[in-house]
Amino acid sequence: MKKLVVLAAALFASVSFASLAEAATDLQMWYHGAGNEVEKKIISQIIDDFNKSQSDWNVKLEQFPQAAYNDSVTAAALAGKLPDILDVDGPNMPNWAWSKYMQPLPLDEALLKNFLPGPIGKWQGKVYSVGLWDAAIAIFARKSVLDENGIRIPTLDKPWSGDEFTAALKKIQASGKFDYPIDMGMAWKGEWYPYAFSPLLQSFGGDIVDRSTYKTAQKALNGPEAVKFGQWWQSIFKDKLAPGTSEDPALRDSGLLNGKFAMSWNGNWAALGALDKFGKDLLFLPAPDFGKGPKIGAASWQFGVSASSKHPDGAAAFIKFAIQDKYLTEFSDGIGLIPSTPEAAKASKNYAPGGAMEVFYGLSAKQGLVRPVTPGYVVESKVFEKAVADIANGADVQQTLDAAADEIDADIKKNDGYGH
Amino acid sequence: MTFPAMSRSVPASRSKLLDANLAGWAMAGPAIALIAVFVIAPFILAFGLSFTNQRLISPNPTQWVGTENFANLLGLGIIPLTPEVDAATGEIKREPSGAPHFPSTRSWTRNNPDHPWFNGMRDWFAVTLGQARYAVVASDVLFMKALVNTVLFVIVVAPTQGGLALLLALLINQKLPGINIFRAIYFMPVVVSIVVVSLLWRFIYSGENGLLNNMLGALTFGAFRPVDWLGEPSTALWAITAMSIWQAVGFHMVIWLSGLQTISPTLYEAAGIEGANHWQMFRYVTWPGLRNTAVLVLVVITMQAFGLFSQIAVMTQGGPTDSTQTVVFQAVERGYGKQDIAGGSAISLVLFLIVLGVSLFQRYLTRERTP
Numbered sequence: 001m002k003k004l005v006v007l008a009a010a011l012f013a014s015v016s017f018a019s020l021a022e023a024a025t026d027l028q029m030w031y032h033g034a035g036n037e038v039e040k041k042i043i044s045q046i047i048d049d050f051n052k053s054q055s056d057w058n059v060k061l062e063q064f065p066q067a068a069y070n071d072s073v074t075a076a077a078l079a080g081k082l083p084d085i086l087d088v089d090g091p092n093m094p095n096w097a098w099s100k101y102m103q104p105l106p107l108d109e110a111l112l113k114n115f116l117p118g119p120i121g122k123w124q125g126k127v128y129s130v131g132l133w134d135a136a137i138a139i140f141a142r143k144s145v146l147d148e149n150g151i152r153i154p155t156l157d158k159p160w161s162g163d164e165f166t167a168a169l170k171k172i173q174a175s176g177k178f179d180y181p182i183d184m185g186m187a188w189k190g191e192w193y194p195y196a197f198s199p200l201l202q203s204f205g206g207d208i209v210d211r212s213t214y215k216t217a218q219k220a221l222n223g224p225e226a227v228k229f230g231q232w233w234q235s236i237f238k239d240k241l242a243p244g245t246s247e248d249p250a251l252r253d254s255g256l257l258n259g260k261f262a263m264s265w266n267g268n269w270a271a272l273g274a275l276d277k278f279g280k281d282l283l284f285l286p287a288p289d290f291g292k293g294p295k296i297g298a299a300s301w302q303f304g305v306s307a308s309s310k311h312p313d314g315a316a317a318f319i320k321f322a323i324q325d326k327y328l329t330e331f332s333d334g335i336g337l338i339p340s341t342p343e344a345a346k347a348s349k350n351y352a353p354g355g356a357m358e359v360f361y362g363l364s365a366k367q368g369l370v371r372p373v374t375p376g377y378v379v380e381s382k383v384f385e386k387a388v389a390d391i392a393n394g395a396d397v398q399q400t401l402d403a404a405a406d407e408i409d410a411d412i413k414k415n416d417g418y419g420h
Numbered sequence: 421m422t423f424p425a426m427s428r429s430v431p432a433s434r435s436k437l438l439d440a441n442l443a444g445w446a447m448a449g450p451a452i453a454l455i456a457v458f459v460i461a462p463f464i465l466a467f468g469l470s471f472t473n474q475r476l477i478s479p480n481p482t483q484w485v486g487t488e489n490f491a492n493l494l495g496l497g498i499i500p501l502t503p504e505v506d507a508a509t510g511e512i513k514r515e516p517s518g519a520p521h522f523p524s525t526r527s528w529t530r531n532n533p534d535h536p537w538f539n540g541m542r543d544w545f546a547v548t549l550g551q552a553r554y555a556v557v558a559s560d561v562l563f564m565k566a567l568v569n570t571v572l573f574v575i576v577v578a579p580t581q582g583g584l585a586l587l588l589a590l591l592i593n594q595k596l597p598g599i600n601i602f603r604a605i606y607f608m609p610v611v612v613s614i615v616v617v618s619l620l621w622r623f624i625y626s627g628e629n630g631l632l633n634n635m636l637g638a639l640t641f642g643a644f645r646p647v648d649w650l651g652e653p654s655t656a657l658w659a660i661t662a663m664s665i666w667q668a669v670g671f672h673m674v675i676w677l678s679g680l681q682t683i684s685p686t687l688y689e690a691a692g693i694e695g696a697n698h699w700q701m702f703r704y705v706t707w708p709g710l711r712n713t714a715v716l717v718l719v720v721i722t723m724q725a726f727g728l729f730s731q732i733a734v735m736t737q738g739g740p741t742d743s744t745q746t747v748v749f750q751a752v753e754r755g756y757g758k759q760d761i762a763g764g765s766a767i768s769l770v771l772f773l774i775v776l777g778v779s780l781f782q783r784y785l786t787r788e789r790t791p
Contacts, residue, residue, distance in 0.1 A: 074477060099477045189737060245739055246651025248628055379758045386738075393653065393740040399542060402530065403561070406540050410492075411758070414473055416480050 024051075024058040027314050028083035030073070032301060034063035038334045042327070050321045057314040059085065077101045084309035085318060088129050089191075090299025091371040091381065093121040097128045098375035098419050103307045104128055106316045111323065118298030118368045119340040124419075129304035130319060132328050133337035136364040137196055137296045138284035139182070140256055140264040140274055146283070149175055154285050156362050162203075162232065162290035169241045172262045180243050183261040184236075186392065187247040193385040196265060197233075199287060199295035199369060204229035207372070208384050209408060214374045214420040217408035221384075222401035229290070230397035237392045245389050268360045272336050275356050284359045287367055298368030300337070338364050375418040379411045463772075470766040476759035489766035495559030497538050499528050500552060512551075522546075522553045529557055563767065566738075566745040573661055573746070574725040574778075581665045581672060582717050586710075588669065589676035590702075603677075607670040614667065618734035621663045625649035625735075650736055653743035660731050660744060668724065672717050679713030680706070715786045719779055726775050747771045 029047070033039040040063065047059045062083065064072050070092065076082050077099070088096055096102045104126040112120055112130065119131030146153055151168045154160045160168065172181035185192060198208050206226030209217045220226065237244050243251070243261075256264040257277045263285075266274075274282050287294040303322065305315040328344035331337060332351060338360055345351040351361045371377060387404040391397055412418060470489055474482045503520035504513045513521040529538045541557035544564050548554075558564045592603050609617060624631045627648025636644040649659040687705050696704065729748040732738060738745040738753070747767060755764020 077477065098479065100479055244651060246627060246648050248626055251628065379760075382753075382757055389739055390741050395741045398526070402526070403542055410540075411760070414760070415475065415478060419479075 024055055025311055025314060027057050027059045027085060027309075027311060027318065029059050029061050029085035029087075029318070030069075030083045031061060031063050031087045032066045032069040032089075034065045036335070039331075042330050042334050045330070046322050046327050047318075050318055053321065054317070057311070057317060059318050073101065080308060082306040082308045084306060084311055085315045086304050086306045087301055088121070088304050089301055090118070090121055090129070090131065091191075091194075091373075091377050093129050093302065093304065094123045094373050095375040095378045096304075097123040100307045102128050102304045103309070103312060105130065105305055105319065106312055107320055111320065114341045114343065116298070116338070116340050116364055116368065118364060118370060119300070119302060121299070121302050121304065123373065129302035130323055131300055131302035131340060132323060132331050133300060133340055134298060134364050134368065135267050135269065135300045136298075136338055136360045136368065137199075137265065137267050138286065138360065138363055139288075140266050140270070141262070141283045141285050142278055142281050143283050144281050145172065145262050153283065154288075156286050156359070156366055159286040159294045160288040162288055165288035166232070166236070166241075169236065170239075173239075173241060178262045179255075179260045180241065181261070182236075182242050182263040182265060183247075183252065183255050184242045184265045185247075185252055186243060186245045186389075187249040187252040190385070191381065193388055194371060194381040195297040196267075197388050198371065198384060199297050199367075200233070200290065201226060201229045202295045202369060203287065203290040203292055204232075205290075205292045208380050209372050209374065209376070211372060214372065214376070215412055215417055217380070217405040217412075220405075221387075221408065222398070222405040225291075226401055227397055230391050230401055232290075233388065234391050234394065234397060238394070245392055268338060268357060269336055271357050271360070272350075284357070284363070286363055294367050295369045296363060296367045297371060298364060299370045374420065376408070376412055376415065380408050383407050383411075466765040466768050469762050470769050472762050474762045474765075476756065476761050478759075485762070489762050490770070491559070493560050493563050493763075493766055493770065495541065496544075497541055497557045499525050499538065499555045499557055501525070501546075501555055503551060503553075519548075520551060522548075525555045525557060562742060562745060563747075563750055565742045566747050566750045569657055569744060570726060570728060570746045570748075573657065573664075573728055574722055576661050577665055577725045578718060578721045581669055581721050582714075584665065585669045585672035585717065586676050588673040589680055590706075592673070593677055593680045606673055609667045610670040614730045615734055617663070617667050618731050621659075622650065622735050625659050625663075627651050651740055653741050656736055656740060656744045660728075660735060664725075664728070664731055668721075672721065675717055675720075676710070676713060679710045683709040711786075715782070718786070719782055722778060722782065723775060726771065726778075 031039075031043055033043070044061060047061055051058050069087070070089070073082070073086065073088075073096070082101060086096075086102060088102070093102070097104075105128055107127060107130070109127060112127070115130070116134050118134040120127060121129030121131070143153065146168075149168075149171045151171060152160075152164070154164075169181040172178060185196060188196075194208065201207065204225045206223060206229055207220040210220040236242050243255075251260065253270075255261040256266075256274060264270075264274075268284075271284065287296050303319050305312045305319075309315055323340070325339075325341055325344040325347065328339040328341060329347045332339040332344065332348040336350060336357070338357075339345045339348055339351060342361075345358075345361050346353065349355060350357040352358065372380060374380070383404045387400050390400050471484060471486060472482050473485050473488075501522045504523050505511070506513050515521050525538075525543055528535055529541045532538065538557060541559050542561045544556045544558045544561050546553050546555040588606050592599055592606065627633065627646060627650075630646075630649070632649065633644075633646040637646065647655060649655050683706060687709070688701060691701050691705050727748050728746045729752065732744055732746055732749045733752075736744040738749055748771065751764045751767040751771070754760045754767065
């Protein structure tokens with residue numbers, strides 16, 4: 001009992017002293033990267049710098065594992081316990097804005113004029129979130145393999161056409177030196193599917209949802225262009241040009257490196273490992289152009305202000321502080337992501353002119369297309385994921401896409417149009 | 421089954437229940453509260469929500485939609501199709517195999533104002549009878565497939581798992597040295613988390629370098645061609661079924677064992693003296709003695725099998741091409757993944773009614789008949 005009294009007194013004293021010592025207002029911040037030491041170090045550094053740079057605000061970090069992050073935010077929102085500063089995955093932002101988890105970011109847009117389009121999260125004309133980095137996808141290939149098979153090396157200005165791409169795959173298959181010519185990453189279930197594969201559909205001229213209204217997926221997802229995509233998509237698995245949905249996740253990580261796959265459709269986060277293995281022989285090739293221009297997905301994790309925050313000005317001040325070029329560079333050097341501005345890219349190790357991954361910056365700037373900007377995306381992405389998995393497994397293309405389009409339409413209707 | 425209390429007079433039992441048993445209520449209290457909060461309340465909520473358009477998160481108000489969710493789930497239709505006729509020759513168009521070529525149902529089910537009932541429905545399966553084909557279409561083919569898969573799973577698992585468990589129980593119900601080691605081995609899979617077991621079996625079933633493929637290859641001196649067990653629609657559900665039977669068989673073995681040990685040894689001695697052989701002892705002593713145990717095992721396995729979820733979530737996610745979709749997996753996928761709490765609740769309610777129906781039917785079949 002006596003111990004308890006002492007403890008309470010000590011607690012009381014420490015709390016009152018702390019509040020006497022600094023008049024700064026606490027801001028709580030949630031981050032998705034728990035478990036990643038490098039990320040933690042950089043984000044803590046930014047927070048420390050910010051807290052020291054002024055005396056009004058004191059940011060406190062709380063970290064979550066990525067897999068549990070979105071669930072934690074949903075639960076906190078239902079309980080009314082959201083932090084001031086939220087970390088949000090780009091395509092989820094409209095849903096959170098619409099569900100009133102987030103409020104518009106009170107930030108001068110002039111600060112973002114040099115940014116890549118991907119890291120800026122906009123919903124209904126207002127900026128809600130800003131990212132310190134973007135991610136990009138490329139075809140990882142080896143120059144020696146392409147040369148051996150007499151395949152033209154595509155460039156950002158002159159990417160492969162769809163036919164050229166398929167022909168290249170068949171040539172490599174005919175060489176008989178690899179288990180599969182390309183690995184699309186079918187082992188990575190979840191958001192990878194819409195992130196990596198919906199840009200291919202868009203290059204054919206289809207889309208997950210009609211972006212002019214966001215009220216229907218008819219024609220976009222089950223029109224003739226989408227069916228063409230579906231037939232091509234099904235053919236690469238039927239012809240054994242790529243491993244199917246039952247791919248072993250371990251093989252996804254090691255298949256290119258140990259020579260089982262000739263090429264890999266993969267993100268810049270995997271680039272450093274491949275560079276270590278193949279060095280100068282490794283090429284990052286742009287997405288093929290299936291008719292409507294080459295496309296890759298854009299937008300990664302971003303920062304925003306929660307709707308329940310009492311101090312949006314403080315949260316915005318922190319975000320403004322965090323998007324300085326030096327921090328963008330630091331994140332890029334630390335975990336290999338693409339810095340959001342050209343200045344930060346120039347200063348970075350990998351994306352500077354002549355840097356090993358410079359090409360990704362060009363890919364992101366030239367081919368990057370954000371996923372559909374709608375609160376319905378959280379459902380649409382799941383429907384799309386199932387549809388491409390089913391088509392890869394041999395389901396009837398038109399029927400599958402019809403069903404997916406119907407399901408998306410029914411969901412939009414159930415949500416009264418998601419505010420569009 | 422009859423309760424002793426029932427035979428007494430009603431007022432006595434009431435006073436006992438309400439007044440004299442305060443300590444009893446206090447002890448049961450925590451359990452009752454927990455069950456109320458975590459079982460009864462969610463059940464009532466699910467019942468109510470399945471008649472609304474409730475979303476997991478949404479700024480829109482919840483609306484009463486009546487039975488729409490159930491109509492969307494259970495809507496069925498039959499479309500009679502006649503073979504396509506070549507306009508020029510008047511002959512029936514044929515497939516390369518010689519079978520008549522039937523038109524697609526797409527013109528019936530998509531934007532056809534003459535048939536509003538079929539609108540948005542999709543092909544489930546078709547029956548061909550001579551020159552006519554009847555296409556069965558459903559509003560929610562996915563749910564129908566999930567239902568069929570779940571029922572198939574139950575039909576295979578219930579007798580196989582129960583039978584194997586009885587066999588194992590008979591094997592280990594002997595007084596041999598070291599029999600406890602076997603009991604522990606058979607029971608081991610039960611105490612390991614189903615998620616871990618599923619992960620391990622994913623390696624066993626792997627099409628590339630799986631243990632099962634390697635073993636079958638070695639046994640047949642390489643004549644066996646590797647099968648991607650979880651990647652083929654024709655094998656995925658059966659692979660999961662086999663693994664599920666193996667995983668829980670130990671649990672039911674223990675229940676059978678407890679049943680076996682309640683049978684008095686004197687009955688076997690008497691049967692032995694009468695000259696009964698092993699089969700007769702099983703048929704006329706053991707089996708009648710296990711009657712109540714059998715009912716319990718059957719009902720429990722059936723209920724557990726209807727709830728098939730973890731294996732699917734870990735091993736296949738319902739794929740390939742819906743061959744391992746199950747009802748509970750669909751309920752979770754819809755309610756949580758697609759944020760459609762109302763749709764998920766409707767599925768749960770349908771499942772509840774099915775399981776209730778099956779259980780009552782089993783009770784009826786295994787009722788104690790008075791000769």
